[in-house]
Amino acid sequence: MAVSSYHHGNLREALVVAAVEAARASGPDGVALRELARTVGVSHSAAYRHFSHRDELVAEVAARAMGELVAAMEKRLDLVEQAGAVDPVDPVLRARRRLIAIGEGYVAFALAEPGLFRSAFAASPLPGVPVGVPASVDDDGAGAAVADGGDRADPAADLDSDPYGLLTEALDELAEVGYLSAAARVGAEMTCWSAVHGFSLLHLEGPLGTGDAAARQEALDQVLVAIDRSYAASSGTAIEPDDDIFTRRGR
Amino acid sequence: MAVSSYHHGNLREALVVAAVEAARASGPDGVALRELARTVGVSHSAAYRHFSHRDELVAEVAARAMGELVAAMEKRLDLVEQAGAVDPVDPVLRARRRLIAIGEGYVAFALAEPGLFRSAFAASPLPGVPVGVPASVDDDGAGAAVADGGDRADPAADLDSDPYGLLTEALDELAEVGYLSAAARVGAEMTCWSAVHGFSLLHLEGPLGTGDAAARQEALDQVLVAIDRSYAASSGTAIEPDDDIFTRRGR
């Protein structure tokens, strides 16, 4: 809380905030130390008291952008819960809706905040994405999801803090209720994440950026329905044509 | 074929070739007029005799990169045909294999040539992707190598020249043989393209870049199988667990 004009008092945070705004407007490349210093009202070399390289700042921006992405996904999950409170549905439909919801949240964020979305993947050391995936529960059907208290200290806290974690939880739930077969559960993260990530980028910077919002929404619905259908088929579950797996309306 | 040292003789092409190599190595941002001029052995302002802006060169690079991408996809399609010649299969399995093949070709190219892959989508005015597309032919003549005549005179020629066209053909075939229902056919391009595009980018610049080649291949297989299963389900087609939809082995 220093009022001095020489010591800023909270320069690091001020720089990060300014950097996030720059990234929001122009993507990760828009984060320029000199310009941020100008914005914050400080000499350009002052930043080096708080970050050893520009990349360190960009990494911080990536982390915050990822946080916003997760928040957007969780917002959609909340809508599912609210809808379920008003008009209860069976666990299977609920699980399907939850998977759809996080996909929609992901894409909605990407399209609403392209700069941040791109920043989230710029040099981001996303925590806890198990690429080798040792945790491939050749599962005993039940158990896993809620308290999967394996070797990791507090996995739940971890899981909720990044998109991969949310996705894993949603897929686990889908497997538990029997909608997604154990065989199809393996690698399902990849399918879902690829689909929504690709959809987002094809619309952001790809040749598909032209469609209007309604067309885009319809296209996304089709992608998500295709995935849902694949999972139903994996377990031989019949799906009713009038199953409402979209909780939208909340926008 | 000028031997003069003053007139280059074929500067435009030389610049494009150098630009493609720069993009191959460093992506679209690696295309710098001054550096290319240096490479080609010409003053940096000479480039402006052939391109009015840097972006014009980058667009040309994008087109060539897209061409290489298509070639990679077609290479995989050829493998399917070869396998089919040796060991004939029914039309349904053939159609499924063809869809898988172009997906594999797409991803293989993206991972083998990340710089070009990114360049292909940098400011590329991909021809013939019908989103809103009033077909406003704003092109200034120059390109149009094969003389792609009227407004849609020869769609087949068009279709083969870009990824979207190959995908459309493959999906049409899949619908014709009854594997993909008419309802699911709508928007199917989006699902497939999103999946392979997202998969590629998550591995290129996303948090998944670490996995080894074998793990990556397995992950891709799972994605493609999920799509195949979705389409089977759309038409109620039963799929045999030992259907071999992967034609690989050719690498």
Place this chain on the structure above:
DNA sequence: TGTACATCAGTGAACGCGCGTTCACTGATGTAC
């Protein structure tokens, strides 16, 4: 066949831009005694 001339395709100097990073420095803060 030879010459004048228009045109094409280069040159190189210059403008203006903004960036990341380093370095010796100085003003402010807080702590030990």
Place this chain on the structure above:
DNA sequence: TGTACATCAGTGAACGCGCGTTCACTGATGTAC
């Protein structure tokens, strides 16, 4: 309570980088007569 001093957090000049683009120019080419 007051003072010395270490430490922290700024300053501003400087280095070095490479880029895109413009402009007046000049060397080479080809064509009309």
